[in-house]
Each structure stands twice: as structure tokens, then as C-alpha cells.
Amino acid sequence: MSPGQHIEVEDLVIRYGAVAAVGPVSFTVAAGQQLTLLGPSGCGKTTTLRAVAGLEKPSAGAIRIGGRTVYDGARGIDVPAEARGLSMVFQSYAIWPHMTVFENVAYGLRVRQKGAAEIRERVGAALDLVQMGPYADRHASQLSGGQQQRVALARACAFSPSVLLFDEPLSNLDAKLRGDMRIELRELQHRLGVTSLYVTHDLEEALAMSDKIVVMRAGQIEQSGPPSEIYNYPRTEFVADFVGSANLIQGRIRPDLTRGDAIALETPGGHLIHGSAHGRAVGDRPSFSVRTVHLKLTPQAPAHETNVWPVTVKRAIFLGDLTQVHVEWGGRELVVRQTGMQPWSEGQAASLSADPDHCILLEH
Amino acid sequence: MTALTDAPPLPMVAHRRHFPTQKVVGYAVAITAALCVLYPIYYLIQASLDVGDPNVRPPTAYGLDNYALLPNYWEVMLNTLVVAFAATAMAMVFGFLFAWILTRTNVPFRGTLEQLMAVPYYVTPLLGALAWNFLGAPESGFINQIWRALGGGGAIVDITGPVGIAWVMALFEGSVAFVMISAVMKSMDPSLEEASQILGGSRLRTMLKVTLPLVAPGVLGAALFVFAEMLGSFAAALVLGTPNRFYVITTAIYQLVSQYPPKLPLAAAMGVSLFVVMFAMLYAYRRVTRGRSYVTVTGKAFRPRPMDVGGLRWALFALCIAYVVLSVVLPIATLGYASVQRLAVALPSADNFTLEHYRTALSLNAVRQAIWNSLFLGVLTATIGVVVTGLLAWLIQRSRLAGRGMLEYIVMFPQAVPRLVFAFGMMWAWLVFPIPVYGTIWILLIAYLTVFLPLGVRAISGVLVQLDKSLEECGEVCGASWGQRLRTITMPLLKPGLFAAWLLIFVASVRELGASILLMGPDSKVLTPAIVEAFFSSSSELTAAMALIQTAFVGVAMLVFLAITRRYGRIGA
Numbered sequence: 001m002s003p004g005q006h007i008e009v010e011d012l013v014i015r016y017g018a019v020a021a022v023g024p025v026s027f028t029v030a031a032g033q034q035l036t037l038l039g040p041s042g043c044g045k046t047t048t049l050r051a052v053a054g055l056e057k058p059s060a061g062a063i064r065i066g067g068r069t070v071y072d073g074a075r076g077i078d079v080p081a082e083a084r085g086l087s088m089v090f091q092s093y094a095i096w097p098h099m100t101v102f103e104n105v106a107y108g109l110r111v112r113q114k115g116a117a118e119i120r121e122r123v124g125a126a127l128d129l130v131q132m133g134p135y136a137d138r139h140a141s142q143l144s145g146g147q148q149q150r151v152a153l154a155r156a157c158a159f160s161p162s163v164l165l166f167d168e169p170l171s172n173l174d175a176k177l178r179g180d181m182r183i184e185l186r187e188l189q190h191r192l193g194v195t196s197l198y199v200t201h202d203l204e205e206a207l208a209m210s211d212k213i214v215v216m217r218a219g220q221i222e223q224s225g226p227p228s229e230i231y232n233y234p235r236t237e238f239v240a241d242f243v244g245s246a247n248l249i250q251g252r253i254r255p256d257l258t259r260g261d262a263i264a265l266e267t268p269g270g271h272l273i274h275g276s277a278h279g280r281a282v283g284d285r286p287s288f289s290v291r292t293v294h295l296k297l298t299p300q301a302p303a304h305e306t307n308v309w310p311v312t313v314k315r316a317i318f319l320g321d322l323t324q325v326h327v328e329w330g331g332r333e334l335v336v337r338q339t340g341m342q343p344w345s346e347g348q349a350a351s352l353s354a355d356p357d358h359c360i361l362l363e364h
Numbered sequence: 365m366t367a368l369t370d371a372p373p374l375p376m377v378a379h380r381r382h383f384p385t386q387k388v389v390g391y392a393v394a395i396t397a398a399l400c401v402l403y404p405i406y407y408l409i410q411a412s413l414d415v416g417d418p419n420v421r422p423p424t425a426y427g428l429d430n431y432a433l434l435p436n437y438w439e440v441m442l443n444t445l446v447v448a449f450a451a452t453a454m455a456m457v458f459g460f461l462f463a464w465i466l467t468r469t470n471v472p473f474r475g476t477l478e479q480l481m482a483v484p485y486y487v488t489p490l491l492g493a494l495a496w497n498f499l500g501a502p503e504s505g506f507i508n509q510i511w512r513a514l515g516g517g518g519a520i521v522d523i524t525g526p527v528g529i530a531w532v533m534a535l536f537e538g539s540v541a542f543v544m545i546s547a548v549m550k551s552m553d554p555s556l557e558e559a560s561q562i563l564g565g566s567r568l569r570t571m572l573k574v575t576l577p578l579v580a581p582g583v584l585g586a587a588l589f590v591f592a593e594m595l596g597s598f599a600a601a602l603v604l605g606t607p608n609r610f611y612v613i614t615t616a617i618y619q620l621v622s623q624y625p626p627k628l629p630l631a632a633a634m635g636v637s638l639f640v641v642m643f644a645m646l647y648a649y650r651r652v653t654r655g656r657s658y659v660t661v662t663g664k665a666f667r668p669r670p671m672d673v674g675g676l677r678w679a680l681f682a683l684c685i686a687y688v689v690l691s692v693v694l695p696i697a698t699l700g701y702a703s704v705q706r707l708a709v710a711l712p713s714a715d716n717f718t719l720e721h722y723r724t725a726l727s728l729n730a731v732r733q734a735i736w737n738s739l740f741l742g743v744l745t746a747t748i749g750v751v752v753t754g755l756l757a758w759l760i761q762r763s764r765l766a767g768r769g770m771l772e773y774i775v776m777f778p779q780a781v782p783r784l785v786f787a788f789g790m791m792w793a794w795l796v797f798p799i800p801v802y803g804t805i806w807i808l809l810i811a812y813l814t815v816f817l818p819l820g821v822r823a824i825s826g827v828l829v830q831l832d833k834s835l836e837e838c839g840e841v842c843g844a845s846w847g848q849r850l851r852t853i854t855m856p857l858l859k860p861g862l863f864a865a866w867l868l869i870f871v872a873s874v875r876e877l878g879a880s881i882l883l884m885g886p887d888s889k890v891l892t893p894a895i896v897e898a899f900f901s902s903s904s905e906l907t908a909a910m911a912l913i914q915t916a917f918v919g920v921a922m923l924v925f926l927a928i929t930r931r932y933g934r935i936g937a
Contacts, residue, residue, distance in 0.1 A: 053837075081840040081841055082843045083843070090838055091834070107842050107844070111843045
């Protein structure tokens with residue numbers, strides 16, 4: 001596999017008629033890394049990916065792959081998709097039903113007019129890579145969803161592209177298989193050292209597979225950074241809410257009650273909550289985000305006294321791995337998710353606590 | 365893995381860069397198609413405004429005088445409306461009834477019946493008209509002969525009047541109405557009705573409040589479409605009406621063009637008026653069927669739970685069979701019966717039977733030439749047509765070329781113009797064209813290719829939209845050029861659809877009447893107009909033999925078509 005090339009997207013704008021679907025957005029993917037565009041459906045992530053592939057014509061901006069400009073609105077450059085030298089795995093896999101698995105994988109090599117021996121060798125290697133070697137002579141219609149997915153991957157890798165694009169490749173698989181493929185894809189990407197741009201609306205997928213995540217909303221970039229930063233330090237309410245479930249707590253800042261690094265917020269219900277500003281300036285509508293799994297519910301109050309409140313359990317919902325408990329907290333409801341066998345019943349009194357490092361001030 | 369990582373990076377595909385094949389080919393095909401469609405329309409309109417010396421072209425003076433003369437033909441207009449309304453009403457009754465029976469009841473042999481219901485469409489109105497003329501002509505009709513033999517007086521049926529003509533037209537158009545209405549009924553999600561029943565709505569209430577409003581736009585759309593077709597139909601009125609001077613607008617136009625001296629500007633004005641009305645109907649049809657997209661959007665074919673109608677199911681079965689008998693079996697049997705008699709009568713004596721009409725038909729030079737020309741043109745039209753309409757369908761559905769929305773409208777345009785009227789525009793247009801194609805079979809080829817654009821584009825688009833777009837995009841990303849993608853991905857996947865389109869266009873060309881009758885020259889006769897000529901100038905028994913020979917060609921093509929569609933019924937889904 002050729003060494004990955006970096007991708008630069010600069011002020012990309014995509015318009016349909018008068019409606020701006022995307023942009024302006026800018027981001028870069030470092031060589032050999034994986035960047036994931038994450039967002040709800042309709043946020044413009046797939047459109048952005050397709051613009052990088054050359055399947056969608058942008059209205060303005062620039063796209064460079066490995067330093068080579070493939071699109072530049074101002075200079076009128078628009079290299080057709082077939083000449084961009086990248087590869088893509090489609091959401092529907094797009095396995096050609098009229099060809100065998102071998103012919104599917106060989107396509108990119110045949111287009112590049114490789115010799116028969118080289119094609120055989122490279123297709124064999126690509127199929128082995130996804131453990132589909134024995135299926136070379138099958139037709140696409142004889143493959144299961146997971147197998148088609150692997151063939152699509154082999155086909156995308158076979159001609160050693162320097163950039164791989166993924167358009168929600170796992171969304172058509174069942175949950176179990178999706179989990180396995182997630183790990184396999186990540187390993188493969190590491191082994192091949194290929195630069196990847198990945199699109200998904202699945203949070204876990206994005207967190208598990210990416211070096212960097214770009215969260216998109218309504219055609220704009222909401223936040224970008226490494227997965228842990230996106231998860232632990234959401235910048236806005238949208239990110240806090242979309243990237244895992246979070247409780248959003250508004251109030252007013254009480255500078256007089258600051259304890260060390262922890263700033264204090266007083267809620268309309270009269271509760272005090274200490275949290276981390278994470279170097280952010282306090283806006284005029286300050287609010288904290290607290291992940292549901294970062295709240296602790298215990299029958300007895302813990303020893304420390306910061307961020308400890310007596311609460312009443314309103315209802316508990318058993319989710320399997322987790323139990324989701326809704327508690328009454330200063331005139332509103334907070335959602336707590338925790339593991340453990342502790343049964344909670346309606347009306348039960350308990351103690352709620354939260355580490356101030358997990359209460360993150362949002363930007364506005 | 366090692367082979368993969370150690371391999372040197374492949375160079376980018378060598379591209380004949382910056383030669384935009386797709387754009388050049390795309391625009392060339394699009395512009396040619398647009399010219400073929402619009403050029404004759406331009407000349408048709410020009411001719412209709414010509415008030416100068418009829419022997420001089422281009423016109424010496426323009427005016428609306430020809431349109432001012434139209435009210436003199438009020439009787440023709442009235443006839444047209446009566447026939448079109450009556451035929452639409454009958455066709456809609458057939459269509460709705462059979463669609464309901466086959467989608468909503470537990471009628472036996474439903475699958476077979478459903479296929480049979482489409483057959484009348486492939487038996488031409490011309491064949492039906494010739495056959496029903498044998499059956500229902502007031503004097504010589506078999507039914508009336510038998511009636512008199514049984515002691516009756518006069519004629520109990522008269523197929524040559526407006527109702528008779530409408531009947532013959534409705535028999536064939538009924539299957540179009542059936543296909544359209546049953547598509548609407550099938551695509552309706554049965555859970556919509558079930559939801560009403562669960563919430564306590566009675567059967568009747570569900571029918572009135574849920575089923576009808578959901579089906580109504582589709583049914584109205586079908587009615588508009590059928591009515592437009594009826595306004596422009598030609599063959600039945602020509603065969604049944606013309607001999608006793610009963611004219612509708614299309615036969616009147618034909619009369620004005622073919623009489624001596626011809627009244628071409630007046631015919632053009634009539635043609636333009638007819639096409640404006642048809643255009644309005646088809647526009648309304650599109651509006652009705654598009655605006656209410658909530659009816660059928662899922663695109664999934666549902667099979668609603670059929671209603672158990674008890675013993676009535678056999679009566680409904682008989683009704684369906686009766687329709688197929690009246691529209692297919694009886695006409696073909698009648699023509700067969702008539703074609704082997706010296707002089708066709710209902711109850712012939714043994715020595716009346718003969719095969720001489722077939723001998724004549726197959727030995728007459730003119731007829732043989734016509735058969736040969738028709739087959740030659742059919743093969744050529746279908747072959748070129750598939751290439752052109754395939755490209756057009758691709759451009760409309762898949763390309764990112766500017767103006768492709770417009771292209772769709774232009775390509776579908778011939779649908780709104782009766783073929784007779786379109787041919788009239790072509791005749792006028794190609795007379796002044798520097799390349800002498802007029803009077804040769806090449807003008808017929810151009811005419812067929814143009815008027816069957818909508819047929820081919822619709823057939824191929826129907827298959828193309830079912831192909832996942834990313835199958836082609838994947839080829840694009842893999843580095844294949846447009847030509848390579850078409851050759852290695854799109855065409856192989858579309859093969860069954862392309863083949864079906866080839867046969868559809870072939871069949872349509874071989875049985876074409878409206879355009880051919882005006883455009884064929886003495887040395888470029890084709891089969892269908894030759895049959896009509898034979899009907900008017902020689903014996904109707906010979907005509908029957910010729911019509912059956914043609915039906916045999918079409919029948920063979922249809923059987924091949926059925927075999928293929930059944931075999932490849934669901935590929936590439």
C-alpha cells in the first residue's frame with residue numbers, strides 16, 4: 001500500500017441552488033490518519049465526503065490530496081473522480097452483481113491496465129487481507145452482507161490507493177457484526193497506513209475508529225478534535241447531546257464560591273454545582289454538561305462534600321448493561337446511568353454526586 | 365498483505381485529460397434528439413399559420429385564418445369528443461373493475477389473469493377494428509348475419525358508429541387503464557386501511573375515508589392519460605368510420621392531407637389544436653400524479669390482503685376471461701376465420717374455404733416488399749433506438765450535465781403529439797431539408813426513432829432507476845472513465861432492460877400506422893399502412909390474411925420478450 005497522503009479541505013462550500021448544504025468547512029487529515037465526519041443525517045457529512053471523492057461538485061473552496069489540488073473553485077480546477085486516485089467504500093457496498101468476487105476486486109487494477117500475473121497476485125493479497133480468499137469465484141448475489149462488506153473493502157484496497165473514503169460502511173450490518181468489523185477496519189487502517197476519511201452517524205464507531213473526529217451540524221463544523229476530547233470536553237450543547245447522552249445544567253456563575261480550579265454554578269432550583277471551565281470563558285448563558293454515566297447515585301452520602309446532593313428517585317429503567325435512573329434534583333430531572341445491581345424504586349431517597357472534573361462548562 | 369504493502373504505489377490512471385467525452389457525446393445526442401423533436405413541430409406550426417399561396421414555400425403570408433376555419437368542422441370536433449369520452453368511460457370501467465378484482469379479491473388464477481390482462485395492449489387497435497368490422501358491420505357483420513339467420517330483422521349491432529368505434533378503442537386501451545390503476549392499488553400500503561379498521565372504522569367508512577382518497581389521484585391520472593390517447597387515436601376510426609363518412613379529428617386531418625387538392629394549412633391548424641389539447645391533458649396528468657406523491661412513495665409493491673368474495677370469485681374470473689376473449693381471442697379468431705374464406709360469411713359452405721389470400725399476400729411484390737421494409741425498419745429502429753434512448757435515459761437519470769431536466773421534457777414531447785400530426789410536421793419539415801430523404805424509408809426511420817423516444821427512454825429509465833447509483837460511482841472512484849464504466853458496469857447490468865426495450869421498439873415500429881401512412885412513399889411501403897390500403901382497395905379477406913401475418917411477427921417478438929422478462933425478472937435489484 002502506498003504511504004498515505006494528507007487531505008486538505010479549505011473553505012469548502014456546497015450549494016444546491018440557493019440552499020447552502022455544506023460550509024464553509026475546513027479540515028485536514030494527516031497522512032496515515034483516520035478522520036471521521038460525525039453528525040446526524042442531513043448534516044452534510046456525506047455530501048462533504050462525496051465532494052472529496054469528486055462525485056459531488058462543490059460551489060467554492062479548495063480540496064488538496066497529497067499536495068495536489070483536485071478542486072479549486074477560484075482557479076476553476078475540478079479533477080474528475082476517476083482521476084483523483086483515491087478509493088471509496090460505499091454504504092450499499094456497490095458490489096457489482098454481474099461480476100465474480102475476483103472481478104470486482106480486480107476492477108481498479110484492470111482499469112489501470114495491469115498484467116494478468118500482477119492482477120492475480122494483488123487481488124489474492126487483497127482478498128486474503130479480508131479473509132475472503134476462498135470466495136474469489138463466487139458471485140455477489142451469493143454473499144452475505146458482511147461478506148459483501150469485506151469484498152467492498154478488498155476492492156477499495158486492491159489498487160493501493162493513498163486515500164480511502166468510507167461512507168457509512170457499517171450501517172447496513174447487524175449490531176454484533178458491526179462491532180467486530182469496527183475493530184477489523186481500525187486494524188486494517190493501521191496496518192496499511194492509508195489515510196482515511198470516514199463518515200458515520202454512529203458515535204461508538206466514530207470514537208472507536210478515529211484519530212480525529214469532526215462533528216458536523218447543519219453543514220457546519222461544530223467541534224473537531226481527538227475522540228477523547230470530543231467526548232470529555234464537548235464544546236456546545238449540540239455536541240454534548242449528540243456525542244453520548246449528557247445532562248445540561250444552566251444557571252448563573254458564582255465567582256465568590258470558586259474552589260481552586262472549580263468554578264461554581266447556581267441553578268434556578270437553588271443547587272450549587274462545581275465544574276471545570278476547561279480554559280473556556282464564561283458566556284452570558286453559562287451551562288455545564290455532565291455525562292449521565294459520570295453522575296453517581298448512592299444510598300448513603302459519600303465522605304467528600306463537593307457536588308453532593310440528596311435526591312429522590314422518580315423512576316428506574318433497566319437497560320441491560322446499564323440501569324437508567326431519573327432523579328428529582330432542584331425542581332428538574334437528571335438522568336443517571338450506572339452499572340451495578342443496586343435496585344432503585346420510585347420515591348426512594350438517595351445521594352447524588354459528581355466529580356467536578358466531569359462537569360464541563362460549555363461555550364456559547 | 366505483504367504483496368499489498370510492498371507493491372509500489374500505482375500511478376494515477378493515464379487520462380486523456382480534459383477531453384470531456386461525456387459532455388461531448390451527451391450534448392451531441394441531446395441536441396440531435398431535441399432537433400428531431402422540435403424541428404417538425406416548428407414546421408407544423410408554421411404551416412398552420414400559412415395563409416399565402418399554398419404552392420409556395422416558405423409561406424408568403426401569415427395569419428390565423430386557418431384557425432378561424434376550424435369552427436366549420438364542429439361536427440368533427442363533436443364526434444371526436446363523443447368517441448373519446450365514450451371510449452375513456454368504457455376503458456376506465458374495464459380498468460378499474462379488473463384492477464379491483466385482481467388486486468383486492470381472491471379471484472382464482474390471479475397471477476395468470478394478471479398477465480393475460482396486459483395482452484390486449486399488444487393486439488393493435490387496427491387489428492381489432494378489422495376484426496370487429498367482420499363481426500359487427502351492419503350488413504355483412506357475422507353477428508348480424510347470424511341474427512338474421514335466426515329470424516331477426518335488420519342489424520342488432522353497428523360497430524361503425526361512434527359507440528362501436530369507442531368500444532373497439534376501449535377494448536384495447538382498457539388494458540392500459542388496468543395497468544395504471546392496479547399499480548396504484550398495489551402500491552397502497554395495506555396498513556393504511558388496516559389502521560382505520562383497528563381504530564373501529566367500518567368496511568364502508570374505510571373505503572370512503574381512506575381507500576378512495578388514496579386511490580383517487582391515480583385513477584384520475586389514468587383517466588386523463590387514457591382520454592389524451594383517445595383524442596389522438598387513429599386506426600379504429602379510420603377503418604370503421606371513414607367508409608360511412610364518420611370522421612374524428614385525426615381521420616379528418618388524414619383526409620385533408622390525402623385528398624386532392626390537399627388542404628395542408630387547415631390540416632396543420634387542426635393538428636396544432638389537437639396537440640395543444642393533448643398537451644394540456646398530459647400536463648394535467650403529470651400534475652395529478654406528481655403532486656400527490658404521498659400515495660405511493662414507498663416504491664414497494666404491497667399485496668393487500670384480498671377480500672374473500674365467496675362463490676362470486678368464479679363470476680369475477682369469468683368476467684376477466686370474457687374481456688380477454690372479446691379483445692384478443694375473438695378478434696384473432698375472426699380474422700383467421702375470415703382469411704380462409706373466399707368471401708367471408710358467418711356460416712360458410714365447405715367449398716368456400718381457401719388459402720389463396722395467404723398465397724396472394726405472400727406472393728404480391730408490394731406486400732412482400734412491405735413486409736421486408738417493416739422488418740428491416742423494425743430491426744434498424746430498435747437497434748439505433750436502444751443506443752440513443754439508452755444514452756438519453758442515462759443522461760437524464762444519472763449525468764450532472766446542465767439542462768438535463770429540460771432534456772427530459774423534450775424527449776417526452778412526442779408523447780403529447782399524435783403520431784399522424786407529428787408525421788405531418790415531419791413531412792413538411794423534411795421536404796425542404798437539403799438531404800433528400802423524403803419518400804424513402806430513411807424518413808420513416810427518422811420518424812420512428814423520434815416518435816418512439818418516449819417509449820425507449822421510459823422503458824430504460826424504469827430499469828436504470830432501480831440500479832443503485834453507487835454501482836457506477838464505485839467504478840468512477842476506482843478510476844474508470846465514462847466509456848469504461850458504461851461498457852463494464854452500466855450496460856451489463858442493464859442488459860435485460862436494454863433487450864426488453866429493443867423488442868418494445870421493434871414491435872412498436874412493425875405495427876406503426878399514424879406516422880407511416882403519411883410518410884411512406886411508393887417505393888418505401890411498410891406493412892401496417894399497406895394493410896389499411898388493402899382494406900380500402902382490395903378484399904377484406906386479403907386484409908385479414910395480411911393482418912394475421914403481421915400479428916404473427918409481433919406475437920413471436922412478444923413471446924421472446926415475455927421469456928426474457930420472466931428469466932431476468934429481477935436482476936440487479
